Amino acid sequence: MTKRLLPRLSRALTLSAGVIAVSFTAATAEAADVNIYTARQPELIQPLLDAFTEETGLTTATIFLDKGLEERVAAEGANSPADLIMTVDIGRLDAAKQAGVVQPVDDATLAENIPAEFRDAENEWFGLTARGRVVYASKERVDVDQITYEDLADPKWKGRLCVRSGQHPYNVALIAAYIAHYGEDAAREWAAGLRDNLARRPEGGDRDQAKAIFAGECDIALGNTYYVGKMATNDKEPEQKEWADAIKVIMPTFDNGLTHVNISGIALAKNAPNKDNALKLMEFLSGDEAQKIYAELNYEYPVKPGIATSELVNSFGEMKPDDMPLAEIAKFRAKASEIVDEVGFDNGPQS
Known part of the structure; x- marks a missing residue:
């Protein structure tokens, strides 16, 4: 896995410099296998999404919403194309839960990879990095x-x-x-x-x-x-x-x-149209390869036990x-x- 990770990290460093949020249209949503509403800067997550696509063949589309993310999902209701919500800060994750725009996920892989203190007690959000x-x-x-x-x-x-x-x-x-x-x-x-x-x-x-x-x-x-x-x-x-x-x-x-510590995290949208694919991405982001990319590219602390932080962060x-x-x-x-x-x-x- 390490051998595969290193070239991906090299490409990630190149991609992250110029990527911008994809405009979300009906065509984009229909074409993508997983649709993501994110309050994280797109250049921080695109390398991870590229690695996911390379491993699974599933495509992703993102829309960057620094403010009003949960309000938009709520307004779209049952017709929302959002599969996943990605954001930073426990407050924003909790706000999505309180707004009723996410749903619980009972998943053995997430439970194994993410310690209890970094996930919601009712499994409505999950921390990915600290x-x-x-x-x-x-x-x-x-x-x-x-x-x-x-x-x-x-x-x-x-x-x-x-x-x-x-x-x-x-x-x-x-x-x-x-x-x-x-x-x-x-x-x-x-x-x-x-x-x-x-x-x-x-x-x-x-x-x-x-x-x-x-x-x-x-x-x-x-x-x-x-x-x-x-x-x-x-x-x-x-x-x-x-x-x-x-x-x-x-x-x-x-x-x-x-x-x-605070976290960046993820939640499954309440009306996710591509639920199975979204769960695959959630599992991938909590796994070894994605956690290593988070550590080396974004200088964050992986939440999965046993994944090393970068040398710079160790300093x-x-x-x-x-x-x-x-x-x-x-x-x-x-x-x-x-x-x-x-x-x-x-x-x-x-x-």
Whole structure:
């Protein structure tokens, strides 16, 4: 399998640079064997779909929907061509479930490949990759190598923290995890402490936080692990390599010594017209070959046990994922979002 994987990875690297979302028309839907509505950038998943087609002969078609994915599937109803929903963040997967646009899957292969903490208790969504919500720290100005999430609210970091909007799903999920571990009151106090340690109002994406550290605007930031890999290998925008080189990754932890992770994942659409083919793709994406492609090309952590991460990701140090079930964390998303607004997080520091 490794021999077959390497040439596919080579082609994947070439394809990912120029692929765009396929326009979804009736003809496209009828022609494809599996139709995918995705909130993942098409260039990140196309290499996996190409490998699936090569192995099975089944074709795929995708439509990229950064917003309103579940609303579109719901509006299409029984006539929806969507077979699969692929997205990032536990919140978005849970939103699809709550909207009633997905269906449960009882599948032995998925149960074997994907640990219970990375799938829905009712089998309505399944994680495919994990990414740690970690600390980016200046190599020059930060001399610690260990930190807890709680420590980030310590006044010693006052004026030194950068982060994207508190309402971004990645940060909402982190605050929801904090609630799950410590309760609402503690999470509210923590969010206020983070706010007052900010060097500026939240803005941009995770890469922008690394850029700000490189520019000396802040010393630490919250970001996802895979962005570091993407920056460090970005030949098209070499300035991002400088941003990555300016930071070190610190694995923050809860009191249990474990790091918060989020996921990318997949769900079977409620009215999937090509259900059998869709299940084959779900199984493929959870299997060895696809998990290796995720690791080597996207710098994500495979969820299937025994699949190695990339050498670059290994250089960050060992990540021990929090064993709090993501489905449990998802229950606190609404409260986490409320807390962001209650403390005026996106207004920036207030003291």
